Amino acid sequence: MMLADIGLDTLDDLFAAVPEALRLAGGLDLPAGMSEPDVAAEMERLAGLNRAGSDLVCFAGAGAYDHEVPAATRRLASRSEFVTAYTPYQPEVAQGVLQALFEYQTMVARLAGLPVANASLYDGASAAVEAVNLAVGAKRRQTVWVGGGLHPHWRQVLATFAAGTGHRLVDIPLRDGVTDWSAAPDGEAPACLLVASPNYLGAVEDLAAARAAADRHDALLVAAFDPVSAGLLRSPGDLGADVAVGEGQPLGTPLSFGGPYLGLFACRAEQVRRLPGRLVGRTVDREGRPAYVTTLRAREQDIRRERATSNVCTNQTLIAVACMIQLAWLGTAGLRELALRCARGTRYAREALLSIPGVSLLASAPTLREFAVELPVPAQVAVERMAEEGYLAGVPVGVEGGVVRDEGDALLVAVTERRTRAEIDGFAACLEKVVR
Amino acid sequence: MPAGATSPAPGGRAWSAPLSGRHHEPTVFEYSSPGRRACSFRTTGVPEWDPDELLPAEHLRAEPAELAEVSERDLVAHVTRLTHRQYSVDLGAYPLGSCTMKYNPKLCDDAASLPGLTGVHPATPAAQAQGWLELLWSLSDALCRVTGMHAATLQPPAGAAGELTGLLLMRAWHAARGETRRKVIIPDSAHGTNPASVTLGGYETVTVPSDRRGLVDLDALRARLDADVAGIMLTNPNTLGLFEEDITAIATAVHSAGGLLYYDGANLNAILGVTRPGDMGFDIVHMNLHKTFAVPHGGGGPGAGPVAVSERLAEFLPGPLPSRRPDGTFEWRTPARSIGRVHSWHGNALALARAWSYILSAGGDGLRGVADAAVLNANWLRHRLRGVYDLPYDRPNMHEFVASTASLKKQKGLRAVDVAKRLLEEGFHAPTVYFPLIVEEALMIEPTETESLETVAALADALIAIAGEEAGVGESAPRTTPVGRVDEALAARRLIPTWDAAVAAGETA
Numbered sequence: 001m002m003l004a005d006i007g008l009d010t011l012d013d014l015f016a017a018v019p020e021a022l023r024l025a026g027g028l029d030l031p032a033g034m035s036e037p038d039v040a041a042e043m044e045r046l047a048g049l050n051r052a053g054s055d056l057v058c059f060a061g062a063g064a065y066d067h068e069v070p071a072a073t074r075r076l077a078s079r080s081e082f083v084t085a086y087t088p089y090q091p092e093v094a095q096g097v098l099q100a101l102f103e104y105q106t107m108v109a110r111l112a113g114l115p116v117a118n119a120s121l122y123d124g125a126s127a128a129v130e131a132v133n134l135a136v137g138a139k140r141r142q143t144v145w146v147g148g149g150l151h152p153h154w155r156q157v158l159a160t161f162a163a164g165t166g167h168r169l170v171d172i173p174l175r176d177g178v179t180d181w182s183a184a185p186d187g188e189a190p191a192c193l194l195v196a197s198p199n200y201l202g203a204v205e206d207l208a209a210a211r212a213a214a215d216r217h218d219a220l221l222v223a224a225f226d227p228v229s230a231g232l233l234r235s236p237g238d239l240g241a242d243v244a245v246g247e248g249q250p251l252g253t254p255l256s257f258g259g260p261y262l263g264l265f266a267c268r269a270e271q272v273r274r275l276p277g278r279l280v281g282r283t284v285d286r287e288g289r290p291a292y293v294t295t296l297r298a299r300e301q302d303i304r305r306e307r308a309t310s311n312v313c314t315n316q317t318l319i320a321v322a323c324m325i326q327l328a329w330l331g332t333a334g335l336r337e338l339a340l341r342c343a344r345g346t347r348y349a350r351e352a353l354l355s356i357p358g359v360s361l362l363a364s365a366p367t368l369r370e371f372a373v374e375l376p377v378p379a380q381v382a383v384e385r386m387a388e389e390g391y392l393a394g395v396p397v398g399v400e401g402g403v404v405r406d407e408g409d410a411l412l413v414a415v416t417e418r419r420t421r422a423e424i425d426g427f428a429a430c431l432e433k434v435v436r
Numbered sequence: 437m438p439a440g441a442t443s444p445a446p447g448g449r450a451w452s453a454p455l456s457g458r459h460h461e462p463t464v465f466e467y468s469s470p471g472r473r474a475c476s477f478r479t480t481g482v483p484e485w486d487p488d489e490l491l492p493a494e495h496l497r498a499e500p501a502e503l504a505e506v507s508e509r510d511l512v513a514h515v516t517r518l519t520h521r522q523y524s525v526d527l528g529a530y531p532l533g534s535c536t537m538k539y540n541p542k543l544c545d546d547a548a549s550l551p552g553l554t555g556v557h558p559a560t561p562a563a564q565a566q567g568w569l570e571l572l573w574s575l576s577d578a579l580c581r582v583t584g585m586h587a588a589t590l591q592p593p594a595g596a597a598g599e600l601t602g603l604l605l606m607r608a609w610h611a612a613r614g615e616t617r618r619k620v621i622i623p624d625s626a627h628g629t630n631p632a633s634v635t636l637g638g639y640e641t642v643t644v645p646s647d648r649r650g651l652v653d654l655d656a657l658r659a660r661l662d663a664d665v666a667g668i669m670l671t672n673p674n675t676l677g678l679f680e681e682d683i684t685a686i687a688t689a690v691h692s693a694g695g696l697l698y699y700d701g702a703n704l705n706a707i708l709g710v711t712r713p714g715d716m717g718f719d720i721v722h723m724n725l726h727k728t729f730a731v732p733h734g735g736g737g738p739g740a741g742p743v744a745v746s747e748r749l750a751e752f753l754p755g756p757l758p759s760r761r762p763d764g765t766f767e768w769r770t771p772a773r774s775i776g777r778v779h780s781w782h783g784n785a786l787a788l789a790r791a792w793s794y795i796l797s798a799g800g801d802g803l804r805g806v807a808d809a810a811v812l813n814a815n816w817l818r819h820r821l822r823g824v825y826d827l828p829y830d831r832p833n834m835h836e837f838v839a840s841t842a843s844l845k846k847q848k849g850l851r852a853v854d855v856a857k858r859l860l861e862e863g864f865h866a867p868t869v870y871f872p873l874i875v876e877e878a879l880m881i882e883p884t885e886t887e888s889l890e891t892v893a894a895l896a897d898a899l900i901a902i903a904g905e906e907a908g909v910g911e912s913a914p915r916t917t918p919v920g921r922v923d924e925a926l927a928a929r930r931l932i933p934t935w936d937a938a939v940a941a942g943e944t945a
Contacts, residue, residue, distance in 0.1 A: 002812055002889060006819045014811045015710050017679040017832060022711045029581045033799030036543045043793055047552025049567030056564060060557045063780060072474065072508050078549075080526040080732075081519035084540055087736035089532075090856065090866050091924075092917040095461075096522025097735035100515070103464050106934040111501050116933050122593040122738075125780040133636075153780050160754070160776035164604055164638040204495050232487055234497045247780065257568050258558030258781025259593060260738030272931065278736065282938050283927035285919040290460050290943075295927040306631035306641040311596045313629050318734030328464050328504045328511050334475035336500045343490040344482045366491050387564050395559045421481035 061414025113237025121263030124247030149199025173402020177363025202370030231339030252326030533880025584714025598722030598741030603637030687717025709804030854910025
C-alpha cells in the first residue's frame with residue numbers, strides 16, 4: 001500500500017538510484033536472523049567463556065577499577081528515558097538529561113577544584129588528548145612535556161593523534177616513581193606539562209613541583225587525577241593545575257572490558273572558550289523558570305567546521321549520568337570513606353606481598369589504591385599461574401628510560417574497597433606459592 | 437538503611453508533582469542536608485588505619501570534597517523526576533535526519549548487562565577473556581561483510597573519533613609511500629564533524645559544491661583533484677538523502693589522482709544489503725553503531741565508531757585487534773604498521789556487544805529489511821509533504837530527505853525552528869533543523885524503519901497542520917513541554933556551568 005502511494009511496484013524500485021553494477025547480488029553474507037531466546041543463549045555462551053567476578057578475584061587496576069556499583073546507580077542509569085534519548089538539541093524536551101549533566105559538571109568541578117567542567121569526553125585518554133590540544137592552542141607552542149608515569153595507553157593515544165596535529169611529545173623521566181621535572185631537556189618551552197597523580201604506578205606525585213616547573217616556562221599544567229582518590233587527596237585545582245582530566249570509570253561504571261568509560265575534563269574560567277566537548281549551562285525559559293541548555297555552542301565543530309579545535313561532537317552522557325548518581329549516592333562523607341577504604345586495603349595488601357621472600361616495591365613513593373612490585377618471576381608468568389588459582393593478580397608493568405610501559409616484569413596491583421582481608425590473605429598466599 | 441520501627445525514614449520530601457508538568461525540579465544540591473547518606477560498603481576486615489597513617493599529610497585535603505548529602509530515597513525520587521522531563525525513543529518517534537533514531541530492541545539491553553561481559557577487566561589475559569575476543573572478532577567480521585571491506589578496528593568510541601582515525605590511516609598510507617599530501621576534499625553538504633576532523637588530521641579542507649541534483653558536482657571535483665589531494669570524505673547517501681549516482685566515476689577520478697576514498701557511515705542504514713561501500717570503491721569506512729546497529733544514544737553517547745578498511749590499508753589499523761588462531765581460539769594482535777591506539781582500551785565494548793546482539797537478531801535478511809523499510813518510510817513521508825513544504829531536491833530519496841520552510845517563511849514567517857518547536861507540542865521530537873547548510877530553513881527528516889505507517893502518517897498530519905496554521909502560532913511554541921522556549925542567548929552571555937556558579941550569581945534554593 002505504501003509503495004502504491006508513492007507510485008512504485010516493488011521494494012527494489014526504491015533503490016533505482018543505485019547503479020545496477022553496484023547492487024549486492026544474493027544479499028549480505030551473514031547468517032539468518034535469530035529469535036530473542038536464541039540470541040540470549042548465544043550471548044550467554046559468549047559471556048560464559050569469560051572469567052570474572054568471584055571466579056577471578058580482581059587485583060588488576062591500571063586505569064580500570066573494580067569498585068562497587070550499587071543497585072540505585074544501576075537501576076537509575078539504565079532508565080530508558082536516559083538510555084534512548086538523543087543529544088539534547090531540543091532543550092524543552094531534554095531537561096532531564098541536561099539537568100543531570102549540569103549536576104555532573106558541578107560535582108566534577110568540585111572534585112577537580114576548578115570552576116568549569118564539561119559534560120564529559122570519551123575516556124581518560126581522549127580527555128588528555130583534548131587537554132593537550134587546548135594547551136597547544138592557548139600557548140601557540142608545539143612541545144608538550146609528558147610525565148613518565150602517564151598511563152602507557154594514554155601516552156600511545158596522545159602519540160596517535162599528535163601525528164595529525166603535529167606537536168611533539170617529550171617524556172620526562174620518573175625518579176623513584178614520580179616525575180623528575182629537573183630532568184626536562186633544554187630547548188623549546190612547552191605548551192603544557194601533563195602529569196598523572198596518582199600515576200600509573202599508583203604513586204602520588206608532587207603537583208606543586210609540577211606547578212613550579214610549569215611556571216618557569218609559562219606553561220599550563222594539565223593534571224590527570226583519579227576521582228576516587230580525590231576523596232582524600234588535595235584537588236588538582238588546589239595544587240595549581242590549569243586543566244584537570246581523568247578517567248571516570250571508577251565512579252558508577254562496571255569494568256565492562258574497557259568501555260564505555262568516561263573522560264573527566266575541568267579547567268579554569270579563562271580557558272572556557274577553548275573547552276572541548278559539550279557544556280551545559282543554566283538559564284531560564286520564556287516564562288523565567290530555571291532551564292538548562294547546551295551552551296557556548298560556537299566552540300563546537302558543527303558550527304566552526306574546519307576552524308574547530310576539536311572534532312568531538314558527543315560525550316558519554318549516559319556514563320556521566322551514572323557518575324553523577326554514584327557521587328550523590330556516595331555523598332560527601334561516602335567519597336572520603338571510599339578513598340580511605342581503598343588506601344587501607346592497599347596498605348594491607350602491600351605489607352602482605354612484601355612479606356613474601358623476593359618481592360620488593362618498584363618505587364617507594366606514597367600510593368593510595370595501587371602499587372607495583374618486583375617479583376622473583378616475570379609478572380606475565382605470575383598472572384597466568386594466578387589465573388588458574390582464581391585471581392586476576394594484576395597487570396604486568398615496566399619502567400624503561402624512566403617511562404612506564406604496559407609490559408615488563410613487574411606487577412601492578414590494585415586494591416579497591418571491595419577486596420576483603422580474606423581475599424587479600426588468599427591472594428598473598430597464592431602469590432607466595434607461585435613465585436617460589 | 438531501612439527505617440527502624442522507632443524512627444522515620446531519613447530524607448526529604450518525595451512528591452510526584454512534576455509529572456510532565458510545569459514544576460521546576462531543584463538540583464540534587466538543594467535536597468542536600470548534613471548527615472544524610474545513601475551509601476554502604478562491604479565488610480572487609482581490613483585494619484582501619486587513619487588517613488595520616490596511610491599518606492603524607494601534605495597530600496591530604498583539609499576538607500572533604502562537598503558533593504550532596506541525600507538519602508537513597510531522595511536520590512531515586514529526584515532522578516526519576518528528571519526522567520519525567522526527558523523525551524526518548526522509547527516514548528515516541530524521533531525523526532532527526534542523519535541521526536537514525538531507531539527503536540533499540542530490549543534484548544540488546546539484556547545482552548549488554550550479562551555479568552560475564554560487564555564484570556571483565558580490560559587487562560584480563562586473552563585466555564580468560566575468550567568470550568569477549570570472540571564477540572569482538574565476530575562483530576569485526578560481520579561489519580566487514582556489511583561494508584565490503586577487509587579488516588576493521590572497533591576502538592573508535594564515536595563517529596567523530598572514527599573519522600579522525602580514518603584520516604590518520606589515510607595519512608599513514610600516504611606517508612608509507614613517501615608522499616606528503618595536504619588536502620582533503622569534502623562536499624558542501626557534509627556533516628560538520630568532517631571538516632573538523634580534517635583539520636585535526638593535519639589536512640586542509642577543500643570544499644566541492646553540490647550540483648543542481650544535490651549530488652557531488654563531478655566536473656568541479658575533477659578540477660580540484662591534484663597530487664596534493666590525500667582523499668575525499670563522502671557520505672553516501674549524502675545528507676540530502678540522495679544516493680551519489682556517480683560514485684563509480686568519483687572513485688575512479690580520486691584513485692587516478694592517487695587519493696583515497698573515505699566513507700562517512702552516518703547514513704549506512706539506507707544501503708544495508710543493497711550495496712556496499714567497498715563495492716563503490718571506498719578504501720576507509722567508519723560506521724556509527726549507535727545509528728545503524730541500534731546502539732541507543734544514551735542522551736548523547738556512548739556510541740561506537742568502528743573503522744573498516746580495504747586490504748591495502750589493513751596493516752595500518754589501530755591495535756591490538758582480536759584475531760582468530762588456526763585452532764579456533766582468539767588472541768590480540770597489533771598490525772605491522774599500526775597508527776597506534778585511539779582508545780584507552782578496546783573501544784566502547786558494551787556498545788559493541790549490543791550491536792553484535794542486534795546483528796544476530798536481524799541476520800542478513802533482517803538488515804536488508806531495515807534498508808527497505810527505512811527508505812520506504814522516508815519516501816512516503818516526502819510524498820505526503822509535497823505541495824505543503826518546499827522540497828528543494830524533490831526526487832526519490834533514500835533513508836531521509838530535506839524539506840524547507842523557505843516559502844512559508846516568506847508567506848507568514850514560519851521558520852524551521854518554529855516547526856520544530858510546534859512538533860514537540862504534538863508529541864513528536866523535532867527533525868534536524870538548519871542542516872545541511874546548503875538548504876535555507878532546512879528540515880532534515882529521517883523517520884527510520886522502526887516507525888509504523890500509523891506513526892509516520894501522524895507525523896505527516898502534524899507537519900501539514902503546522903504549515904497551515906495562522907502566522908505567529910509557531911513562535912510561542914512549545915507550551916506543553918516541561919519548560920517553554922529556552923533562552924539560549926542568556927545561557928551563553930551569563931555562563932552558569934555549575935550550581936556553585938548559580939549560587940554565586942544570586943540564585944538560592
